[in-house]
Amino acid sequence: MTRASDFYAGLACDHAGRSLAFILAQSDAWLESQHDYIQWLFPLPEPSPVNPQAPLLDPQEAARFCADHQLQARLLTALDRMLHCYGLQRQHDGLVADPLHLGLIQPWCHWQDHNQLRLTRMLRCLQACGLVQPAHQLQDFLLREGTGRVNPTTLTYWRQALTA
Template sequence: MDNDARLLAFYYGEGHDHKGRHLDDIWALSSFWLEHTHDYIQWLFPIPEAGRFNGFAPLLTPKIQAAFEHEARLRQHQQRSLDVMLAFYGLQRDDSVITAQPTLSIQTYNWLKAGGHNHLRITRIIRSLALCHQPNIASALQHAVIDNGTRHGVVSETSIQFWRNAI
């Protein structure tokens, strides 16, 4: 099976990633697991470039982008993946509106700091949403992390700039 077919099967919920995990398996994992495992985000939010942490993940190709454009189910599954990550980051989504959960604080959510791997993940998520034909949600996430990252934390200007440039 080629990489395009592997990623599409995974996102349809019919296939698995390079470690045998299905999409709904990842959706059910704990925040601890999401924080300390680094090879799933590339499957949930593909982009055209290979990441540093998972050379086994398929890349976002024009064929996959076209599938996301024409298949509502793929976009819905990516939105579910986003909702999992938003909960992990102390955010929540209502359609294309993303806001902070009442519990969002620098003491509780470690992305609210100067840097770190979660900032790279957030950049990837914004970019993937935009490339997978979900520009309104990508923009909402971009605005939410910039607003909350500067208001609640000490997110670096470098990270803010990456988030601005992700779309």
């Protein structure tokens, strides 16, 4: 199985032959309509039932990301690309809605949407890879902006996504 660190280092492609650069260069509409790349961009320790070919973020892989600032920088680039798709922008002190790009009408901010699962995945991956501050900034934004707009179950997942 391909390692997530190899994918992020540009040494491997995903199960469909797509590189990290290819995925990040796709349109917002493509990112929204495809469902088998997010597991590559934001791997987790457990296999994905949607994409069992995606790499796992086992402890060794997580340690590689934590120790390699280039891998972390590429992961932040993936985060920024996904945030752009959602009409959001990461700034030094937190996230804001991007006034120049509303994304696909902020698809994550509805009562229930598959992008909420993606965001939970992103939170968990960022923290596991040592990107604790961006993970907390994303979580803070989602909980603040999602309250009253997304379902309570999703808010609970977002609240519990990051370990203390």
